Amino acid sequence: MKNSMAKNKTITNQLLLKLSVSFFILVILMGASYVATTVFFTERHYKETSQKLNASLAQDLINEKFQNSSPFLEDGSINKPLFGDLMHDMMAVNRSIEVYLLSDLGEVLYSVVLDHSNPNEPTKKVDLAPINEFLEAKGNKFVCGDDPRNPDAPNIFSVAPFEIDGKSGYVYIILAGEELAAVTDALFSSYFMQLGLGAATLTTIFALLIGLLSIWFLTKNLRNIIQTVKRFEEGDLSIRIKNPEESDLSILATNFNTMADTIVANMDEIKSVDSLRRELIANVSHDLRTPLAVLKGYAETLQMKEGSLSDEERKKYLEIIHSNSDKLSNLVAQLFEYSKLEAEQVKPNKEPFSLTDLAQDLVANYQVLGEKKGVNLSLKVTNDVPLVFADISLVERALQNLMDNALKFTPKGGMVTLNLESSNNDVKITVSDTGPGIKESEQVQLFERYRQSKRTNNKEGVGLGLAIVKKIMELHNTTIQIVSKPNEGSSFQFWLPSYAG
Secondary structure: OOOHHHHHHHHHHHHHHHHHHHHHHHHHHHHHHHHHHHHHHHHHHHHHHHHHHHOOHHHHHHHHHHOOOOOOOOOOOOHHHHHHHHHHHHHHHOOOOOOEEEEEOOOEEEEEOOOOOOOOOOOOOOHHHHHHHHHHOOOOOOEEEOOOOOOHHHHHHHHEEEEOOOOEEEEEOOOOOOHHHHHHHHHHHHHHHHHHHHHHHHHHHHHHHHHHHHHHOOOOHHHHHHHHHHHHHOOOOOOOOOHHOOOOOOOHHHHHHHHHHHHHHHHHHHHHOOOOOOOHHHHHHHHHHHHHHHHHHHHHHHHHHOOOHHHHHHHHHHHHHHHHHHHHHHHHHHHHHHHHHHOOOOOOOOOOOOOHHHHHHHHHHHHHHHHOOOOOOOEEEOOOOEEEEEEHHHHHHHHHHHHHHHHOOOOOEEEEEEOOOOOOOEEEEEEEOOOOOOOOHHHHOOOOOOOOOOOOOOOOOHHHHHHHHHHHHOOOOOOOEEEEEOOOOOEEEEEEEEOOO
Protein backbone atom coordinates (compact mmCIF):
# COMPACT_ATOMS: atom_id res chain seq x y z
CA MET A 1 0.00 0.00 0.00
CA LYS A 2 2.87 2.35 0.77
CA ASN A 3 4.30 1.72 -2.69
CA SER A 4 0.90 2.46 -4.22
CA MET A 5 0.54 5.73 -2.28
CA ALA A 6 4.07 6.77 -3.23
CA LYS A 7 3.35 5.96 -6.88
CA ASN A 8 0.13 8.00 -6.84
CA LYS A 9 1.94 10.91 -5.20
CA THR A 10 4.70 10.74 -7.83
CA ILE A 11 2.13 10.75 -10.65
CA THR A 12 0.35 13.74 -9.09
CA ASN A 13 3.62 15.66 -8.68
CA GLN A 14 4.64 14.90 -12.27
CA LEU A 15 1.28 16.14 -13.54
CA LEU A 16 1.52 19.36 -11.54
CA LEU A 17 5.12 19.86 -12.71
CA LYS A 18 4.14 19.40 -16.36
CA LEU A 19 1.23 21.81 -15.97
CA SER A 20 3.48 24.36 -14.24
CA VAL A 21 6.19 24.13 -16.92
CA SER A 22 3.64 24.30 -19.72
CA PHE A 23 1.98 27.35 -18.17
CA PHE A 24 5.34 29.02 -17.59
CA ILE A 25 6.45 28.45 -21.19
CA LEU A 26 3.11 29.76 -22.42
CA VAL A 27 3.47 32.94 -20.39
CA ILE A 28 7.07 33.42 -21.61
CA LEU A 29 5.94 33.04 -25.22
CA MET A 30 3.13 35.49 -24.61
CA GLY A 31 5.61 37.92 -23.06
CA ALA A 32 7.99 37.59 -26.01
CA SER A 33 5.08 38.09 -28.40
CA TYR A 34 4.06 41.17 -26.45
CA VAL A 35 7.57 42.63 -26.59
CA ALA A 36 7.92 41.95 -30.33
CA THR A 37 4.48 43.43 -31.02
CA THR A 38 5.28 46.47 -28.88
CA VAL A 39 8.56 47.13 -30.71
CA PHE A 40 6.91 46.68 -34.11
CA PHE A 41 4.08 49.10 -33.43
CA THR A 42 6.38 51.56 -31.64
CA GLU A 43 8.64 51.70 -34.68
CA ARG A 44 5.64 52.01 -36.98
CA HIS A 45 4.17 54.77 -34.84
CA TYR A 46 7.49 56.65 -34.94
CA LYS A 47 7.68 56.40 -38.73
CA GLU A 48 4.04 57.37 -39.19
CA THR A 49 4.50 60.40 -36.94
CA SER A 50 7.68 61.47 -38.75
CA GLN A 51 5.99 61.13 -42.14
CA LYS A 52 2.94 63.15 -41.16
CA LEU A 53 5.10 65.91 -39.62
CA ASN A 54 7.19 66.12 -42.78
CA ALA A 55 4.49 65.35 -45.33
CA SER A 56 4.73 68.82 -46.97
CA LEU A 57 8.54 68.98 -46.93
CA ALA A 58 8.93 68.19 -50.63
CA GLN A 59 6.31 70.78 -51.63
CA ASP A 60 7.93 73.39 -49.36
CA LEU A 61 11.27 72.69 -51.00
CA ILE A 62 9.79 73.22 -54.49
CA ASN A 63 8.05 76.42 -53.39
CA GLU A 64 11.22 77.84 -51.88
CA LYS A 65 14.06 76.62 -54.11
CA PHE A 66 12.46 76.28 -57.55
CA GLN A 67 10.94 79.76 -57.67
CA ASN A 68 14.17 81.51 -58.64
CA SER A 69 16.24 78.58 -59.82
CA SER A 70 15.44 75.66 -62.08
CA PRO A 71 16.54 72.10 -61.34
CA PHE A 72 17.65 71.91 -64.99
CA LEU A 73 20.29 73.98 -66.84
CA GLU A 74 19.75 75.51 -70.30
CA ASP A 75 21.30 72.46 -71.96
CA GLY A 76 18.80 70.19 -70.15
CA SER A 77 21.31 68.77 -67.68
CA ILE A 78 20.79 68.68 -63.93
CA ASN A 79 21.54 71.81 -61.94
CA LYS A 80 23.99 70.08 -59.61
CA PRO A 81 25.08 73.22 -57.70
CA LEU A 82 21.43 73.88 -56.85
CA PHE A 83 21.04 70.38 -55.46
CA GLY A 84 24.34 70.70 -53.63
CA ASP A 85 23.13 73.86 -51.86
CA LEU A 86 19.69 72.28 -51.31
CA MET A 87 21.18 69.16 -49.73
CA HIS A 88 23.48 71.29 -47.60
CA ASP A 89 20.54 73.27 -46.26
CA MET A 90 18.48 70.14 -45.62
CA MET A 91 21.27 68.31 -43.82
CA ALA A 92 21.78 71.34 -41.63
CA VAL A 93 18.25 70.77 -40.39
CA ASN A 94 18.13 66.96 -40.53
CA ARG A 95 21.14 64.82 -41.47
CA SER A 96 18.90 61.81 -42.21
CA ILE A 97 17.11 63.44 -45.15
CA GLU A 98 17.95 62.28 -48.68
CA VAL A 99 16.63 64.30 -51.67
CA TYR A 100 16.03 62.72 -55.10
CA LEU A 101 14.96 64.28 -58.37
CA LEU A 102 12.66 61.87 -60.23
CA SER A 103 11.33 61.91 -63.76
CA ASP A 104 7.62 61.57 -64.39
CA LEU A 105 8.30 57.84 -64.89
CA GLY A 106 9.95 57.46 -61.46
CA GLU A 107 13.55 57.33 -62.74
CA VAL A 108 16.15 58.83 -60.39
CA LEU A 109 17.64 61.75 -62.38
CA TYR A 110 19.94 63.03 -59.66
CA SER A 111 20.77 62.88 -55.95
CA VAL A 112 23.74 64.08 -53.97
CA VAL A 113 23.80 60.80 -52.01
CA LEU A 114 24.19 58.69 -55.18
CA ASP A 115 27.27 58.18 -57.33
CA HIS A 116 26.45 59.28 -60.91
CA SER A 117 30.04 59.05 -62.21
CA ASN A 118 29.52 55.73 -63.96
CA PRO A 119 27.41 56.32 -67.10
CA ASN A 120 27.02 52.57 -67.68
CA GLU A 121 25.29 51.99 -64.35
CA PRO A 122 21.53 51.29 -64.82
CA THR A 123 19.27 54.14 -63.83
CA LYS A 124 17.60 53.60 -60.49
CA LYS A 125 13.84 53.73 -60.49
CA VAL A 126 11.22 54.35 -57.81
CA ASP A 127 7.79 52.70 -57.91
CA LEU A 128 5.12 55.36 -58.60
CA ALA A 129 2.26 53.45 -56.91
CA PRO A 130 3.16 54.52 -53.33
CA ILE A 131 3.82 58.06 -54.65
CA ASN A 132 0.37 58.31 -56.22
CA GLU A 133 -1.23 56.85 -53.10
CA PHE A 134 0.57 59.42 -50.95
CA LEU A 135 -0.46 62.31 -53.21
CA GLU A 136 -4.10 61.16 -53.36
CA ALA A 137 -4.26 61.06 -49.56
CA LYS A 138 -2.51 64.49 -49.40
CA GLY A 139 0.02 63.11 -46.98
CA ASN A 140 -2.59 61.99 -44.42
CA LYS A 141 -1.98 58.29 -44.95
CA PHE A 142 0.98 56.23 -43.77
CA VAL A 143 2.72 54.98 -46.90
CA CYS A 144 6.20 53.54 -47.37
CA GLY A 145 7.95 53.80 -50.71
CA ASP A 146 11.15 52.61 -52.42
CA ASP A 147 14.48 53.69 -50.98
CA PRO A 148 16.95 54.04 -53.90
CA ARG A 149 19.91 53.34 -51.60
CA ASN A 150 18.23 50.35 -49.98
CA PRO A 151 15.69 48.83 -52.42
CA ASP A 152 14.82 45.89 -50.12
CA ALA A 153 13.61 48.08 -47.25
CA PRO A 154 10.64 50.40 -47.97
CA ASN A 155 10.94 53.73 -46.17
CA ILE A 156 8.88 56.78 -45.22
CA PHE A 157 9.03 59.67 -47.67
CA SER A 158 7.67 63.04 -48.72
CA VAL A 159 6.98 63.77 -52.38
CA ALA A 160 5.64 66.58 -54.53
CA PRO A 161 5.25 66.92 -58.33
CA PHE A 162 6.78 69.78 -60.35
CA GLU A 163 6.61 71.10 -63.90
CA ILE A 164 9.28 73.61 -64.95
CA ASP A 165 10.42 74.69 -68.43
CA GLY A 166 8.27 71.99 -70.02
CA LYS A 167 9.77 69.27 -67.90
CA SER A 168 7.88 67.44 -65.18
CA GLY A 169 8.80 65.05 -62.42
CA TYR A 170 8.90 64.66 -58.67
CA VAL A 171 10.99 65.84 -55.76
CA TYR A 172 11.26 62.67 -53.68
CA ILE A 173 12.62 62.95 -50.13
CA ILE A 174 13.50 59.92 -47.98
CA LEU A 175 12.80 61.03 -44.41
CA ALA A 176 14.83 58.31 -42.66
CA GLY A 177 18.05 57.73 -44.53
CA GLU A 178 20.85 55.26 -43.84
CA GLU A 179 22.38 57.31 -41.06
CA LEU A 180 19.07 57.61 -39.22
CA ALA A 181 18.37 53.92 -39.88
CA ALA A 182 21.69 52.93 -38.32
CA VAL A 183 21.04 55.07 -35.24
CA THR A 184 17.43 53.90 -35.01
CA ASP A 185 18.41 50.23 -35.26
CA ALA A 186 20.94 50.69 -32.48
CA LEU A 187 18.41 52.50 -30.30
CA PHE A 188 15.68 49.99 -30.97
CA SER A 189 18.06 47.08 -30.29
CA SER A 190 18.92 48.64 -26.94
CA TYR A 191 15.24 49.38 -26.29
CA PHE A 192 14.31 45.83 -27.24
CA MET A 193 16.92 44.36 -24.88
CA GLN A 194 15.81 46.56 -22.00
CA LEU A 195 12.14 45.93 -22.66
CA GLY A 196 12.75 42.20 -23.13
CA LEU A 197 14.80 41.91 -19.95
CA GLY A 198 12.22 43.84 -17.95
CA ALA A 199 9.33 41.93 -19.45
CA ALA A 200 11.08 38.60 -18.87
CA THR A 201 11.72 39.46 -15.23
CA LEU A 202 8.18 40.64 -14.59
CA THR A 203 6.75 37.75 -16.59
CA THR A 204 8.73 35.23 -14.56
CA ILE A 205 7.56 36.71 -11.27
CA PHE A 206 3.93 36.96 -12.29
CA ALA A 207 4.04 33.55 -14.01
CA LEU A 208 5.26 31.92 -10.80
CA LEU A 209 2.64 33.64 -8.66
CA ILE A 210 -0.35 33.56 -11.00
CA GLY A 211 0.64 30.20 -12.51
CA LEU A 212 0.86 28.39 -9.19
CA LEU A 213 -2.41 29.91 -7.98
CA SER A 214 -4.13 29.11 -11.29
CA ILE A 215 -2.83 25.54 -11.39
CA TRP A 216 -3.87 24.99 -7.78
CA PHE A 217 -7.35 26.27 -8.57
CA LEU A 218 -7.69 24.51 -11.92
CA THR A 219 -6.50 21.14 -10.56
CA LYS A 220 -8.69 21.28 -7.47
CA ASN A 221 -11.26 18.91 -8.99
CA LEU A 222 -8.51 16.70 -10.41
CA ARG A 223 -6.87 16.41 -7.00
CA ASN A 224 -10.24 15.57 -5.49
CA ILE A 225 -10.72 12.79 -8.06
CA ILE A 226 -7.20 11.45 -7.43
CA GLN A 227 -7.80 11.45 -3.67
CA THR A 228 -11.12 9.63 -4.15
CA VAL A 229 -9.47 7.03 -6.40
CA LYS A 230 -6.72 6.50 -3.80
CA ARG A 231 -9.28 5.93 -1.04
CA PHE A 232 -11.21 3.52 -3.26
CA GLU A 233 -7.98 1.65 -4.03
CA GLU A 234 -7.21 1.46 -0.31
CA GLY A 235 -10.51 -0.33 0.33
CA ASP A 236 -13.10 2.38 0.95
CA LEU A 237 -15.58 0.96 -1.57
CA SER A 238 -18.35 3.38 -0.54
CA ILE A 239 -16.37 6.50 -1.50
CA ARG A 240 -17.77 8.41 -4.48
CA ILE A 241 -17.14 11.81 -6.08
CA LYS A 242 -19.81 14.19 -4.81
CA ASN A 243 -21.88 16.12 -7.37
CA PRO A 244 -19.90 14.81 -10.37
CA GLU A 245 -22.02 16.78 -12.84
CA GLU A 246 -20.82 20.06 -11.25
CA SER A 247 -17.14 19.17 -11.56
CA ASP A 248 -14.89 20.72 -14.23
CA LEU A 249 -14.07 17.12 -15.14
CA SER A 250 -17.70 15.95 -15.06
CA ILE A 251 -17.19 13.17 -17.62
CA LEU A 252 -14.24 11.71 -15.69
CA ALA A 253 -16.01 12.07 -12.34
CA THR A 254 -19.23 10.49 -13.62
CA ASN A 255 -17.35 7.63 -15.29
CA PHE A 256 -15.42 6.93 -12.09
CA ASN A 257 -18.63 6.75 -10.04
CA THR A 258 -20.18 4.45 -12.63
CA MET A 259 -17.05 2.30 -12.70
CA ALA A 260 -16.96 2.13 -8.89
CA ASP A 261 -20.63 1.09 -8.77
CA THR A 262 -19.97 -1.58 -11.39
CA ILE A 263 -16.94 -2.92 -9.52
CA VAL A 264 -18.84 -3.06 -6.22
CA ALA A 265 -21.80 -4.75 -7.94
CA ASN A 266 -19.47 -7.31 -9.54
CA MET A 267 -17.80 -7.95 -6.20
CA ASP A 268 -21.18 -8.45 -4.54
CA GLU A 269 -22.18 -10.82 -7.32
CA ILE A 270 -18.92 -12.74 -6.95
CA LYS A 271 -19.54 -13.00 -3.20
CA SER A 272 -23.10 -14.17 -3.87
CA VAL A 273 -21.89 -16.73 -6.40
CA ASP A 274 -19.25 -17.92 -3.97
CA SER A 275 -21.87 -18.21 -1.22
CA LEU A 276 -24.18 -20.12 -3.54
CA ARG A 277 -21.29 -22.34 -4.61
CA ARG A 278 -20.64 -23.28 -1.00
CA GLU A 279 -24.35 -23.82 -0.46
CA LEU A 280 -24.48 -26.00 -3.59
CA ILE A 281 -21.59 -28.11 -2.39
CA ALA A 282 -23.31 -28.58 0.97
CA ASN A 283 -26.70 -29.39 -0.61
CA VAL A 284 -25.31 -31.65 -3.32
CA SER A 285 -23.11 -33.43 -0.79
CA HIS A 286 -26.13 -34.07 1.42
CA ASP A 287 -28.40 -35.16 -1.41
CA LEU A 288 -25.76 -37.40 -2.93
CA ARG A 289 -24.71 -38.81 0.40
CA THR A 290 -28.20 -39.98 1.36
CA PRO A 291 -29.05 -42.13 -1.70
CA LEU A 292 -25.46 -43.35 -1.98
CA ALA A 293 -25.47 -44.39 1.66
CA VAL A 294 -28.78 -46.17 1.17
CA LEU A 295 -27.54 -47.87 -2.00
CA LYS A 296 -24.34 -48.99 -0.33
CA GLY A 297 -26.11 -50.15 2.84
CA TYR A 298 -28.71 -52.29 1.14
CA ALA A 299 -26.23 -53.63 -1.42
CA GLU A 300 -23.94 -54.74 1.43
CA THR A 301 -26.94 -56.27 3.22
CA LEU A 302 -27.84 -58.27 0.11
CA GLN A 303 -24.25 -59.51 -0.12
CA MET A 304 -23.95 -60.39 3.55
CA LYS A 305 -27.37 -62.06 3.91
CA GLU A 306 -27.69 -63.46 0.42
CA GLY A 307 -28.57 -66.95 1.64
CA SER A 308 -30.76 -65.99 4.59
CA LEU A 309 -33.07 -63.38 3.01
CA SER A 310 -36.54 -64.32 1.93
CA ASP A 311 -37.82 -63.48 -1.52
CA GLU A 312 -40.05 -60.77 -0.06
CA GLU A 313 -37.15 -59.13 1.82
CA ARG A 314 -34.91 -59.36 -1.24
CA LYS A 315 -37.60 -57.71 -3.38
CA LYS A 316 -38.06 -54.92 -0.81
CA TYR A 317 -34.32 -54.21 -0.69
CA LEU A 318 -34.10 -54.11 -4.47
CA GLU A 319 -37.03 -51.67 -4.65
CA ILE A 320 -35.27 -49.37 -2.16
CA ILE A 321 -32.05 -49.58 -4.18
CA HIS A 322 -34.00 -48.84 -7.38
CA SER A 323 -35.80 -45.86 -5.79
CA ASN A 324 -32.59 -44.27 -4.55
CA SER A 325 -30.91 -44.92 -7.89
CA ASP A 326 -33.74 -42.94 -9.53
CA LYS A 327 -33.25 -40.10 -7.06
CA LEU A 328 -29.51 -40.06 -7.74
CA SER A 329 -30.03 -40.12 -11.51
CA ASN A 330 -32.62 -37.34 -11.32
CA LEU A 331 -30.26 -35.17 -9.26
CA VAL A 332 -27.37 -35.63 -11.68
CA ALA A 333 -29.67 -34.96 -14.65
CA GLN A 334 -30.91 -31.71 -13.09
CA LEU A 335 -27.38 -30.52 -12.41
CA PHE A 336 -26.32 -31.32 -15.96
CA GLU A 337 -29.44 -29.70 -17.43
CA TYR A 338 -29.03 -26.48 -15.43
CA SER A 339 -25.32 -26.21 -16.22
CA LYS A 340 -26.09 -26.35 -19.96
CA LEU A 341 -28.82 -23.71 -19.63
CA GLU A 342 -26.60 -21.41 -17.57
CA ALA A 343 -23.73 -21.80 -20.05
CA GLU A 344 -26.19 -20.91 -22.86
CA GLN A 345 -25.46 -24.17 -24.64
CA VAL A 346 -29.17 -24.74 -25.25
CA LYS A 347 -30.75 -22.89 -28.18
CA PRO A 348 -34.57 -22.95 -28.39
CA ASN A 349 -36.02 -24.51 -31.53
CA LYS A 350 -39.22 -22.48 -31.77
CA GLU A 351 -42.18 -23.75 -33.77
CA PRO A 352 -45.99 -23.47 -33.62
CA PHE A 353 -47.74 -26.17 -31.56
CA SER A 354 -50.94 -26.77 -29.63
CA LEU A 355 -50.41 -25.95 -25.97
CA THR A 356 -53.82 -27.47 -25.16
CA ASP A 357 -52.78 -30.90 -26.48
CA LEU A 358 -49.49 -30.71 -24.55
CA ALA A 359 -51.31 -29.78 -21.33
CA GLN A 360 -53.83 -32.63 -21.75
CA ASP A 361 -51.04 -35.20 -22.21
CA LEU A 362 -49.13 -33.77 -19.25
CA VAL A 363 -52.11 -33.88 -16.86
CA ALA A 364 -52.92 -37.43 -18.01
CA ASN A 365 -49.35 -38.54 -17.30
CA TYR A 366 -49.44 -37.03 -13.78
CA GLN A 367 -52.82 -38.54 -12.85
CA VAL A 368 -51.22 -41.76 -11.58
CA LEU A 369 -48.73 -39.85 -9.39
CA GLY A 370 -51.54 -37.61 -8.14
CA GLU A 371 -53.72 -40.55 -7.21
CA LYS A 372 -50.80 -42.14 -5.40
CA LYS A 373 -50.34 -38.99 -3.26
CA GLY A 374 -54.08 -38.40 -2.89
CA VAL A 375 -53.97 -35.11 -4.86
CA ASN A 376 -56.55 -34.18 -7.50
CA LEU A 377 -55.34 -32.81 -10.86
CA SER A 378 -57.41 -30.73 -13.27
CA LEU A 379 -56.98 -28.85 -16.56
CA LYS A 380 -58.89 -25.63 -17.30
CA VAL A 381 -58.84 -24.03 -20.75
CA THR A 382 -60.34 -20.53 -20.84
CA ASN A 383 -61.49 -19.21 -24.22
CA ASP A 384 -60.20 -20.66 -27.47
CA VAL A 385 -56.44 -21.03 -26.87
CA PRO A 386 -54.47 -20.53 -30.13
CA LEU A 387 -51.25 -22.19 -31.14
CA VAL A 388 -48.11 -20.86 -29.43
CA PHE A 389 -44.71 -20.23 -30.96
CA ALA A 390 -42.05 -21.76 -28.69
CA ASP A 391 -39.76 -24.74 -28.14
CA ILE A 392 -42.16 -27.57 -27.30
CA SER A 393 -39.58 -29.73 -25.47
CA LEU A 394 -38.40 -26.82 -23.26
CA VAL A 395 -41.97 -25.73 -22.48
CA GLU A 396 -42.86 -29.32 -21.59
CA ARG A 397 -39.80 -29.49 -19.31
CA ALA A 398 -40.83 -26.24 -17.57
CA LEU A 399 -44.40 -27.49 -17.04
CA GLN A 400 -43.09 -30.81 -15.68
CA ASN A 401 -40.94 -29.00 -13.13
CA LEU A 402 -43.89 -26.81 -12.08
CA MET A 403 -46.19 -29.85 -11.77
CA ASP A 404 -43.54 -31.73 -9.76
CA ASN A 405 -43.15 -28.71 -7.49
CA ALA A 406 -46.93 -28.37 -7.03
CA LEU A 407 -47.41 -32.08 -6.23
CA LYS A 408 -44.48 -32.00 -3.81
CA PHE A 409 -46.03 -29.28 -1.63
CA THR A 410 -49.74 -30.09 -1.98
CA PRO A 411 -51.08 -32.12 0.97
CA LYS A 412 -53.33 -35.14 0.61
CA GLY A 413 -56.80 -34.16 -0.54
CA GLY A 414 -55.52 -30.99 -2.18
CA MET A 415 -55.81 -29.79 -5.75
CA VAL A 416 -53.30 -28.99 -8.51
CA THR A 417 -54.68 -27.04 -11.48
CA LEU A 418 -53.13 -26.27 -14.88
CA ASN A 419 -54.95 -23.34 -16.44
CA LEU A 420 -54.58 -22.03 -20.04
CA GLU A 421 -55.99 -18.63 -20.99
CA SER A 422 -55.80 -16.60 -24.20
CA SER A 423 -54.77 -13.00 -23.48
CA ASN A 424 -54.34 -10.51 -26.37
CA ASN A 425 -51.41 -11.83 -28.42
CA ASP A 426 -50.21 -14.20 -25.68
CA VAL A 427 -51.30 -17.32 -23.89
CA LYS A 428 -51.20 -17.25 -20.11
CA ILE A 429 -50.18 -20.52 -18.41
CA THR A 430 -50.81 -20.95 -14.68
CA VAL A 431 -49.97 -23.90 -12.40
CA SER A 432 -51.77 -23.58 -9.06
CA ASP A 433 -51.77 -25.68 -5.91
CA THR A 434 -53.55 -25.65 -2.56
CA GLY A 435 -50.39 -26.09 -0.53
CA PRO A 436 -49.16 -24.05 2.45
CA GLY A 437 -48.16 -21.07 0.30
CA ILE A 438 -44.90 -19.13 0.24
CA LYS A 439 -43.85 -16.19 2.38
CA GLU A 440 -43.22 -12.98 0.49
CA SER A 441 -39.66 -12.79 1.84
CA GLU A 442 -38.92 -16.20 0.25
CA GLN A 443 -40.53 -15.43 -3.12
CA VAL A 444 -37.73 -13.09 -4.23
CA GLN A 445 -35.03 -15.79 -4.10
CA LEU A 446 -37.18 -18.78 -4.97
CA PHE A 447 -35.99 -18.94 -8.60
CA GLU A 448 -32.30 -18.59 -7.72
CA ARG A 449 -30.26 -21.72 -8.18
CA TYR A 450 -29.90 -23.98 -5.15
CA ARG A 451 -32.59 -22.09 -3.21
CA GLN A 452 -35.26 -24.24 -1.60
CA SER A 453 -38.70 -23.37 -0.31
CA LYS A 454 -39.31 -24.03 3.39
CA ARG A 455 -43.00 -24.90 2.90
CA THR A 456 -42.45 -28.41 4.24
CA ASN A 457 -39.91 -30.21 6.34
CA ASN A 458 -39.14 -32.60 3.50
CA LYS A 459 -35.99 -31.70 1.73
CA GLU A 460 -35.95 -33.21 -1.75
CA GLY A 461 -33.43 -32.03 -4.30
CA VAL A 462 -31.17 -29.02 -4.26
CA GLY A 463 -33.71 -26.50 -5.54
CA LEU A 464 -32.82 -26.59 -9.22
CA GLY A 465 -36.30 -27.25 -10.61
CA LEU A 466 -37.60 -23.67 -10.46
CA ALA A 467 -34.18 -22.29 -11.46
CA ILE A 468 -34.39 -24.42 -14.63
CA VAL A 469 -37.89 -23.05 -15.29
CA LYS A 470 -36.59 -19.48 -15.00
CA LYS A 471 -33.75 -20.17 -17.46
CA ILE A 472 -36.22 -21.67 -19.96
CA MET A 473 -38.41 -18.58 -19.66
CA GLU A 474 -35.40 -16.36 -20.31
CA LEU A 475 -34.68 -18.31 -23.50
CA HIS A 476 -38.25 -17.46 -24.62
CA ASN A 477 -37.89 -13.76 -23.67
CA THR A 478 -40.58 -14.02 -21.01
CA THR A 479 -40.77 -14.17 -17.23
CA ILE A 480 -42.39 -16.35 -14.58
CA GLN A 481 -44.25 -14.87 -11.62
CA ILE A 482 -45.45 -16.15 -8.23
CA VAL A 483 -48.81 -15.34 -6.69
CA SER A 484 -48.87 -16.78 -3.19
CA LYS A 485 -49.79 -16.14 0.41
CA PRO A 486 -49.19 -18.32 3.45
CA ASN A 487 -51.94 -20.94 3.91
CA GLU A 488 -53.62 -19.90 0.64
CA GLY A 489 -51.70 -21.97 -1.90
CA SER A 490 -49.40 -20.84 -4.71
CA SER A 491 -49.72 -20.03 -8.41
CA PHE A 492 -46.86 -19.94 -10.91
CA GLN A 493 -47.72 -18.17 -14.15
CA PHE A 494 -45.96 -17.24 -17.38
CA TRP A 495 -46.84 -16.13 -20.92
CA LEU A 496 -45.99 -17.49 -24.38
CA PRO A 497 -46.58 -15.65 -27.66
CA SER A 498 -49.47 -16.93 -29.78
CA TYR A 499 -48.74 -18.00 -33.34
CA ALA A 500 -49.95 -15.40 -35.86
CA GLY A 501 -49.83 -17.80 -38.83
